Amino acid sequence: SPLQKRNGTCQKTKVAILGAGTAGITAAQALSNASVTDFLIVEYNSVIGGRVAHTAFGAKNQSYTVELGANWVQGTFTPGGPVNPIWILAELSNLTNTYSNYSSIETFNQNGAVDFTDLIDDYEGDPYSTVEQDAGYILSDNLQDRSFRSGLSLAGWKPGNDMEAQAVEWWEFDWEYGQSPELSSQEFAIVNYNTTFYQYSDANNYVFDSRGFNAFIRGEASTFLTANDPRLLLNTIVTNVSYSDKGVTVYNKDGSCVEADYAICTFSLGVLQNDAVTFSPAFPSWKQMGIETFSMATYTKIFLQFPPDEVFWNTSYQFFLYADPNERGYYPVWQSLDSPGFLPGSGIIFVTVVQDQSYVVENQDDATTKAQVLDVLRDMFGAENVPEPIAFMYPRWSLEPWAYGSYSNWPPGTSLEMHENLRANIGRLYFAGEATSTEYYGFLHGAWFEGQAVGTEIADCLKGNCTGEVHYNVLHGTTPPREYDIENGWDVTSFQTNGF
Numbered sequence: 033s034p035l036q037k038r039n040g041t042c043q044k045t046k047v048a049i050l051g052a053g054t055a056g057i058t059a060a061q062a063l064s065n066a067s068v069t070d071f072l073i074v075e076y077n078s079v080i081g082g083r084v085a086h087t088a089f090g091a092k093n094q095s096y097t098v099e100l101g102a103n104w105v106q107g108t109f110t111p112g113g114p115v116n117p118i119w120i121l122a123e124l125s126n127l128t129n130t131y132s133n134y135s136s137i138e139t140f141n142q143n144g145a146v147d148f149t150d151l152i153d154d155y156e157g158d159p160y161s162t163v164e165q166d167a168g169y170i171l172s173d174n175l176q177d178r179s180f181r182s183g184l185s186l187a188g189w190k191p192g193n194d195m196e197a198q199a200v201e202w203w204e205f206d207w208e209y210g211q212s213p214e215l216s217s218q219e220f221a222i223v224n225y226n227t228t229f230y231q232y233s234d235a236n237n238y239v240f241d242s243r244g245f246n247a248f249i250r251g252e253a254s255t256f257l258t259a260n261d262p263r264l265l266l267n268t269i270v271t272n273v274s275y276s277d278k279g280v281t282v283y284n285k286d287g288s289c290v291e292a293d294y295a296i297c298t299f300s301l302g303v304l305q306n307d308a309v310t311f312s313p314a315f316p317s318w319k320q321m322g323i324e325t326f327s328m329a330t331y332t333k334i335f336l337q338f339p340p341d342e343v344f345w346n347t348s349y350q351f352f353l354y355a356d357p358n359e360r361g362y363y364p365v366w367q368s369l370d371s372p373g374f375l376p377g378s379g380i381i382f383v384t385v386v387q388d389q390s391y392v393v394e395n396q397d398d399a400t401t402k403a404q405v406l407d408v409l410r411d412m413f414g415a416e417n418v419p420e421p422i423a424f425m426y427p428r429w430s431l432e433p434w435a436y437g438s439y440s441n442w443p444p445g446t447s448l449e450m451h452e453n454l455r456a457n458i459g460r461l462y463f464a465g466e467a468t469s470t471e472y473y474g475f476l477h478g479a480w481f482e483g484q485a486v487g488t489e490i491a492d493c494l495k496g497n498c499t500g501e502v503h504y505n506v507l508h509g510t511t512p513p514r515e516y517d518i519e520n521g522w523d524v525t526s527f528q529t530n531g532f
């Protein structure tokens with residue numbers, strides 16, 4: 033076979049790390065810390081960072097660095113409490129950032145500014161705390177999980193066709209999870225929120241550094257990789273991974289290959305779901321089920337720059353929430369970068385869509401999207417006030433062959449055991465990344481913790497202490513509370529009050 037033919041020329045290493053995003057670089061660091069220096073990192077792109085990616089944006093001589101992917105350190109620290117590892121790295125790299133003030137928000141419908149911020153208070157009051165409490169019972173009493181939508185309805189939050197309430201719900205939920213309450217687990221959405229924001233703090237700090245947010249990953253890498261380190265293979269696209277109990281061989285598009293004792297696959301859930309890389313042998317059914325059960329959300333930021341002297345929004349606000357009369361989630365959340373503490377004078381504002389609207393936007397051309405967002409802005413701020421933008425741009429995450437989406441989410445009714453099947457190793461092939469994080473899925477710190485854990489585990493394996501990770505051939509509908517342990521990726525209790 034062609035695979036065997038190339039076999040003779042493979043580069044040999046102890047550990048092949050597939051992907052140089054947060055999880056891959058952190059796994060390499062964990063190996064280095066354990067004195068394992070014989071590894072190779074294989075990366076599709078020409079730079080490290082993965083889904084922490086930036087670009088220059090703006091008209092000639094008015095260009096700024098904007099983040100296409102991750103933008104916030106979410107949950108920073110509470111004095112005396114645990115510190116988010118991403119916050120530590122952001123501080124080490126001196127990343128420029130500002131606290132996002134979610135109360136700094138002005139609300140709009142198709143007729144312009146109209147104050148419906150009271151609905152935000154309504155959502156955050158009784159309904160949300162009931163959903164939270166019920167999620168706790170689902171977990172501790174081993175009950176069946178359900179959709180976040182059912183949880184909200186049971187708690188009395190029923191926006192129905194009140195489009196302003198729908199917009200508020202989108203701001204509270206979809207904007208974070210990248211998917212609707214219908215598509216999300218009540219139990220694990222609450223776990224995900226609590227372990228981040230109640231453990232560290234409720235702060236979201238927005239990073240807008242001219243070097244790019246991924247300077248923190250480059251900073252981390254520089255502690256164990258030299259400039260042009262031969263162990264980092266950039267611009268190298270993995271096409272096949274052949275694995276067994278004895279080792280792993282990685283085949284690349286350029287015909288090169290890597291033969292390793294162990295491999296750590298950090299490809300996104302989207303990459304795994306889209307069969308962008310083939311695995312030999314095909315995954316056992318427990319693993320394939322784990323991969324297909326979880327979902328990959330898409331989150332698209334659409335950037336506009338206006339002539340700085342013609343900025344028409346009130347720059348004392350950070351956020352503008354738009355309730356479209358017909359379509360929930362239609363260009364709903366706008367963020368001003370031309371605001372104090374961010375990039376005053378930049379003329380930049382951006383709007384976010386997720387999921388179905390992301391698919392539409394990412395499949396249509398820039399001109400169509402630009403016309404749509406300008407229509408919305410003109411409804412919000414008055415047609416006469418909104419000039420033509422001088423720059424316009426957005427990434428297309430659902431179409432990126434090295435990501436196929438933005439970050440993972442848990443659908444209703446799945447279980448910790450099912451997630452463990454997504455997470456667990458098969459023979460000498462291990463998995464790490466945002467999606468394998470049980471509690472911090474979707475977050476940078478989730479990717480960091482998973483990289484750290486698997487790197488450490490493989491270093492132990494190389495020293496002869498190999499236990500492997502559990503998986504479940506037979507799944508039970510729910511997961512008994514006693515299994516919420518480190519073996520199943522459960523590091524901290526989700527019942528916390530630290531950050532508040």
Ligand SMILES: Cc1cc2nc3c(=O)[nH]c(=O)nc-3n(C[C@H](O)[C@H](O)[C@H](O)COP(=O)(O)OP(=O)(O)OC[C@H]3O[C@@H](n4cnc5c(N)ncnc54)[C@H](O)[C@@H]3O)c2cc1C
Binds near residue numbers: 103270309467479
């Ligand atoms: C739009 C957006 C907004 C986000 N906002 C936030 C936020 O504000 N805060 C937050 O904490 N998190 C946020 N996230 C999530 C965060 O970016 C991810 O959790 C994290 O970056 C994932 O890291 P990872 O190492 O698991 O995966 P990745 O960063 O995807 O790393 C995997 C690497 O594998 C490489 N790869 C893929 N396929 C191949 C192949 N065939 N061959 C070789 N290499 C390959 C990729 O190029 C990539 O570098 C956001 C993500 C997106 C996309």
